[in-house]
Amino acid sequence: MTTLTDPPKASFRLSQLIYDTRYRSITIQVIATILLIVGIYWLVNNTIQNLAALGKDFDFGFLTQPAGYDINQRLIPYTSQSTHGMAALVGILNTLLVAFLGCILATFLGVTAGVLRLSNNWVVSRLMAVYVEGFRNVPLLLWIISIMALMTEGMSRIREFRVGGDASMILNDSVAVTNRGVYIPGIILENGFLASSAMNWLILLVILIISVIVVRGVRKRADAVQEDTGVRPTTWYQQLAILIIPVGLIMILMGAELQYPELRGFNFSDGVHLRNSLIALWLALSLYTGAFIAEIVRAGILAISKGQSEAAFALGLRPNRTTSLVILPQAMRVIIPPLISQYLNLTKNSSLAIAVGYMDVRSTLGGITINQTGRELEGMLLLGAFYLVLSLVISGAMNVYNNRTQLQER
Template structure:
């Protein structure tokens, strides 16, 4: 009889850690983890030691301190008495602004160039090829510097816009292109602006809903409702109607100029001569704008105080802050009845103004006043980023369209579809799947490249938080860390959104 021996018990030997594939992966990972931790510990230890040597600490408290420097372009109120944190926020918004403008423009340029490069027209396709290759193969920095130089060296100075000067404004004297930037008219809101805005938003939603309805009808019943014209009409007509309704009714109401110590019906010019100086209290909005036009039109020098409401402007006038006030017709009564000051209406009058009016830039002194100044730094950066990224997007669009096989369009033609419907319903939906992911990564690149603002002095987040704030406080470690985190967070958010899109638009395979 044979004795059964136990099968050899699987015992763990140390060598299995290396030679047994079941355990080897764990060994490798543990070694990697240990090495990583050691490296981190080394770095942090060095940093702590270095900071101690320099007598510095690691503290984000500097964000609350007074910044003390000015920023020449801001989307939110800021002055140099505010904190470094606020300055960083201004910089972040400036980065976002140029990135947004750049992305939109680059997409438009890229789509045009990409489609035109595929055109059968030999001249156009060659031209686009030159554009794409030229911009793709030369450093972005060079383009930024070059476009900036072009804008500052090759455009006229503001003084050339004086009478008899060599330059003149364009688009009906509303836009001035100078070496200090482009001056554009600024929209000013009057009565009914809020209603108008609401109507615009609602009609855009309405247009979207109509399109959705038309598509649903098409898919459900096959009936093809007209899409473009009704949607455009829904989007535009109500806004136009509301605009003119306000402009005709309240907008054309009279606004009178009331002045202290004036004779009834005196002209502004005569009054100004009598008083020596003119100061006017105006309410915010188009009334102020129209009063300004009236006074500037007569070539009068005056000072202006702007108040939030009409009542506040009248109160200030009563207190003697200014010697004139702009009052809408029907609101003169409390003034006229006031026994303290002798108030009378001047001969000139103006109107309340339409819901939206534009304030044109006007040459005054050494530079343009009023309107919006778009600085050359922003323009050069924007244009260079858009043209450079546009060249890359053009290639992406071209590749996307070429990726849709020819059979698709031939099949669509065989079904009797017309060319533009073939493009919209067959080619583009398939091309988009190829185009969108690299497109988004181009947007990411553009956003990151906007940090080249340093070359033209545009005040983006790198210039505020990562530049002047660091120099002033000596907190380069904290500042660079925050700067890196900002860009990283932005990239991760955008690429997260891209992943969602990718998963949604992926071909559903069975």
């Protein structure tokens, strides 16, 4: 005999909102939403009241007004008559410049130090440990101002570079290290295709990118041939030629010429002037982040079990092939995610430019512009939004790359 109990009646009592797990999550979320809305309303209302009390409004119009201040380092044309928006753009480019240079040098330093720290050579590994611990445990700001002080206090003054002076240029008279910055040779395009030199460089960049894409194609075809026949065609000279010849040809057509810095009067002219602020920020960021990257690289290599290399040796692979075909591809998977976050840190840390007066976006948009226009709310919002977008873009791009390398796991 079966007794059928009636299913519980679908009655709804108010207390179910709290005690019944089916409804409780909705209750909690509703409460959270209400609290959030109330909180945001409170903040916005306060802000409106405060702005009104100060007689200010919320307006981004200042971006189109003339800035009225000079920026000593700029990658695009800018004068004091340009707008605040333009000044912000110059600052953004400067931030990106130092972040880009920093990431490259930091990766180089970090990989070198990380690999050498694992070396059997006791002296080298100790030396690298000193480097890593020294830079990791002292604030970045201290390194930035130390390197700045080294540049401004320790280097020769420009007048000592005159004939009969104490100092002389290094590297076959091509680089001058002075207390006002480093002067290095620059490439000029004497008869470019377009009037603006920036556009000419852009053309070169586009050609270089196309070359890189073609090189990838060549490599892919070599892979295909290898899959089919088991023999990999030798393509390194093709790749090299595709990379170098088009760019080189266009540069020669544009009349590229190396221009050495030369002392004229009281200053160096020609060549490229790397300001102390850029050098100090760049070196400090790279050395500091490099120490962190070294630890990441070391951990990545140590994470690969010894069996992997032993198996590779058993297959008869030579040590360098073992490293490049077995160890590194696996280590990269461990290394890439923390490496991305180090790049992000470096980019964010570049805002310490304030310590040396490097004109990055925080100094232009978040510094002088705010002081001149009194628009701290709008300025800080834009500044925060810039860093946020930059972080999201970098981490997004790197995550795509990360996902692609991860997929090869299975």
